[in-house]
Amino acid sequence: MSQAAPLSIAHPAIRRTPSRRPARAPIAYALLWLAALTAVLPFAWQFMLATHSTSDIAGTTPPFSIGGDLATNYRALMAYAPYFWRSLANSAVIGVASTAVTVLFSALGGYAFARYDFPAKERLFWLLLLTMMIPGQLGLIPWYIQMTWMGWTNSFLPFVVPAVGNAFGTFWMRQYISSAISPELFDAARMDGCGELSTFWRIAFPLAMPAAATLAITTFIAGWNAFLGPLIVMTDPSMYTYAVALANLRGVHGTDVGALLVGCSIATIPMLVVTIVGSRRLIDGLTAGSFGGQ
Amino acid sequence: MTESTRRAVWAYLFVSPFYLSFLAFGVFPIGFGFYLAFTRWTPDTTTWVGLANVVNLAQDGLIHRALYNSLWLMGTITVLQMGIALLIALALSSTRLRGRELFRAAFFLPYVTSPVVLGLLWGAIFAYTGLLNYALGLVGVGPVDWLGFVTGSGTWIKPAIALVTIWQYFGWNVLLFSAGLQAIPREIGEAARMDGANEAQVLRWVTLPLLSRVTFFIASITVIGSMQLFDAPLMLLGGVAGAGSGTLGGAEASGLTLAMAIYDTAFNYGQFGYAAAIALLLFGLLVLLTTGMRRLLFREGLN
Numbered sequence: 001m002s003q004a005a006p007l008s009i010a011h012p013a014i015r016r017t018p019s020r021r022p023a024r025a026p027i028a029y030a031l032l033w034l035a036a037l038t039a040v041l042p043f044a045w046q047f048m049l050a051t052h053s054t055s056d057i058a059g060t061t062p063p064f065s066i067g068g069d070l071a072t073n074y075r076a077l078m079a080y081a082p083y084f085w086r087s088l089a090n091s092a093v094i095g096v097a098s099t100a101v102t103v104l105f106s107a108l109g110g111y112a113f114a115r116y117d118f119p120a121k122e123r124l125f126w127l128l129l130l131t132m133m134i135p136g137q138l139g140l141i142p143w144y145i146q147m148t149w150m151g152w153t154n155s156f157l158p159f160v161v162p163a164v165g166n167a168f169g170t171f172w173m174r175q176y177i178s179s180a181i182s183p184e185l186f187d188a189a190r191m192d193g194c195g196e197l198s199t200f201w202r203i204a205f206p207l208a209m210p211a212a213a214t215l216a217i218t219t220f221i222a223g224w225n226a227f228l229g230p231l232i233v234m235t236d237p238s239m240y241t242y243a244v245a246l247a248n249l250r251g252v253h254g255t256d257v258g259a260l261l262v263g264c265s266i267a268t269i270p271m272l273v274v275t276i277v278g279s280r281r282l283i284d285g286l287t288a289g290s291f292g293g294q
Numbered sequence: 295m296t297e298s299t300r301r302a303v304w305a306y307l308f309v310s311p312f313y314l315s316f317l318a319f320g321v322f323p324i325g326f327g328f329y330l331a332f333t334r335w336t337p338d339t340t341t342w343v344g345l346a347n348v349v350n351l352a353q354d355g356l357i358h359r360a361l362y363n364s365l366w367l368m369g370t371i372t373v374l375q376m377g378i379a380l381l382i383a384l385a386l387s388s389t390r391l392r393g394r395e396l397f398r399a400a401f402f403l404p405y406v407t408s409p410v411v412l413g414l415l416w417g418a419i420f421a422y423t424g425l426l427n428y429a430l431g432l433v434g435v436g437p438v439d440w441l442g443f444v445t446g447s448g449t450w451i452k453p454a455i456a457l458v459t460i461w462q463y464f465g466w467n468v469l470l471f472s473a474g475l476q477a478i479p480r481e482i483g484e485a486a487r488m489d490g491a492n493e494a495q496v497l498r499w500v501t502l503p504l505l506s507r508v509t510f511f512i513a514s515i516t517v518i519g520s521m522q523l524f525d526a527p528l529m530l531l532g533g534v535a536g537a538g539s540g541t542l543g544g545a546e547a548s549g550l551t552l553a554m555a556i557y558d559t560a561f562n563y564g565q566f567g568y569a570a571a572i573a574l575l576l577f578g579l580l581v582l583l584t585t586g587m588r589r590l591l592f593r594e595g596l597n
Contacts, residue, residue: 025388025390025391027385028384028385028386028388028391029385029391031381031382031385032382032385032386032391032397035378035382035397035400035401035464035465035468036396036397036400036401038461039400039401039403039404039461039465040400040403042404042412042415042416042419042461043403043407043415045415045418045419045425046415046418049418057418057421058421058423059423060423061428062423062424062425062428105311105312105315106312108308108309108311109308109309109311109312111308112304112305112306112308112309113309116301116302116304116305116308117298117301117302117305118301118302118305118306119302121305124309124313128312131316131320133584134320134324134577138324138327138573138574138576138577139320139323139324139327140556140557140560140573141327141330141556141560141566141569141570141573142322142323142324142326142327142330142570143319143323144560144561145326145330145335145566146319146322146323146326148337161315161319162315162318162319162320164311164312164314164315165311165312165313165314165315165316165318165319165320166312167312167316170309170312196301196304197304200308221406224408225407225408225409225410227408227409227410227525228524228525228557231534232557232561242408243408243410243411243525246410246411246414247410247528247529247533247534248533248534249533250414250417250529250532250533250534255533257418260414261414261415261418264411264414264415267408267411268407268411271403271406271407271408272403274406275399275402275403275406276399279395279398279399279402280395280398280399282402283398283399283402283469286469
């Protein structure tokens with residue numbers, strides 16, 4: 001849901017003038033704390049439950065402290081899904097590869113839209129915006145059939161090659177390059193005999209890093225969490241992503257909840273790190289960009 | 295070759311990977327999907343069946359159920375999630391607040407976590423002897439059979455799915471509303487107060503109208519997202535193991551969404567053409583909903 005529509009609210013400098021209004025602090029704090037705890041506590045609950053046996057978890061009073069069954073649960077997880085670490089690596093491969101491809105080609109296309117004049121440019125850009133509105137479900141069935149025709153099942157290709165055509169990424173990079181990088185820089189580079197490709201690679205791409213970083217984090221999160229696509233094209237367990245591996249552990253009856261939650265906990269840790277390390281720049285980048293501000 | 299032609303050629307070279315990939319993996323599947331919806335498709339043969347899939351769609355009680363479920367979830371989630379998020383965003387925007395970054399990071403965490411993990415985790419919380427029923431028991435309510443595994447009743451399945459989804463995405467909406475609120479110059483509100491407007495009036499007549507673009511954006515992504523729920527309800531209600539057994543949507547198919555129906559129809563029953571027809575129905579609904587919303591939000595000519 002991180003796709004941004006081309007909205008254009010001007011983003012005036014945030015005013016820091018002191019307000020004479022009394023701050024509605026107590027109610028605001030109460031609400032914010034309630035919301036923050038609601039957002040975070042289920043994760044704490046997940047880590048705690050991962051240390052309990054399934055029968056403890058299913059007891060009439062749920063456990064409220066750290067238990068001693070983490071090692072047992074972990075061994076059970078490895079017995080049910082020997083490929084679990086492999087599936088985490090697969091998710092990482094999809095995340096990293098799709099991110100590299102998306103960022104590179106989005107920057108290239110965005111640069112062309114920002115800095116060149118060419119016939120049918122407006123119409124092509126309009127088409128690009130239109131593609132961001134098409135929901136993914138529409139193409140799911142034909143996409144699957146196409147992948148089987150191309151022999152791309154049980155491979156990373158379905159998640160890496162189409163990343164070349166990331167409409168949101170191209171739009172995103174275009175917005176940044178056209179508004180945040182001075183055109184004089186490109187002209188100067190050309191005067192100095194820089195070719196078209198090296199102007200992009202040596203000037204535009206490094207300068208577009210702030211926008212590229214935001215795009216990279218969101219693309220990585222989507223790739224790391226990939227589920228429905230891998231669920232239908234990966235039939236070989238050694239090619240599962242972690243989400244598919246976990247989904248397969250969930251039975252209608254008789255699920256080993258303890259083992260499952262160990263798996264969930266392991267898979268949550270990278271996102272926990274991303275949030276703690278990158279949330280500020282990611283949130284600022286995403287929300288500012290969503291409304292066309294810089 | 296003139297300089298401008300030369301530069302245009304480079305520009306085409308730079309944008310061509312996007313359009314080639316988009317043709318191959320965007321336009322082609324969608325065009326093919328429209329065609330598939332009027333066929334009976336198997337890996338070996340494709341039979342043109344005309345409107346047979348559409349006729350089936352009109353008579354298929356299970357799909358009507360899924361349609362109802364998806365619309366119910368879409369309405370409930372959009373209204374509650376945006377209401378809650380706006381309230382929290384207003385709290386977050388109050389002056390002299392400490393720990394704003396901490397709150398924002400906390401709200402962001404569920405949003406970046408895989409819906410598969412969240413569905414599994416909340417499955418444990420919603421369990422008959424789980425945390426939620428325990429907490430409700432402390433205040434003398436329940437137990438509630440949230441997921442319908444005990445009583446076979448699907449009454450609480452949709453509220454449970456809505457709860458997980460709102461919990462996952464409210465923080466993202468808070469962050470978007472916050473960005474929108476920050477873009478409103480404080481002076482406009484001050485001026486209204488000088489003229490004697492109270493806080494509620496400022497909110498209704500100044501803040502909300504100025505937020506309408508942001509609101510439209512959030513409403514769009516929320517409607518589009520909540521119409522396509524798949525991972526979390528699938529995990530809450532039994533995972534992929536339940537697929538093909540008719541239990542994918544939980545008790546009384548109360549948690550069967552259109553996206554789950556598409557998946558089940560194609561990959562467990564092998565009816566690819568029919569699944570493509572359901573996808574077409576979903577697509578048509580999304581187009582209707584988003585254009586309708588645009589009319590509704592911008593009818594006063596605010597933008």
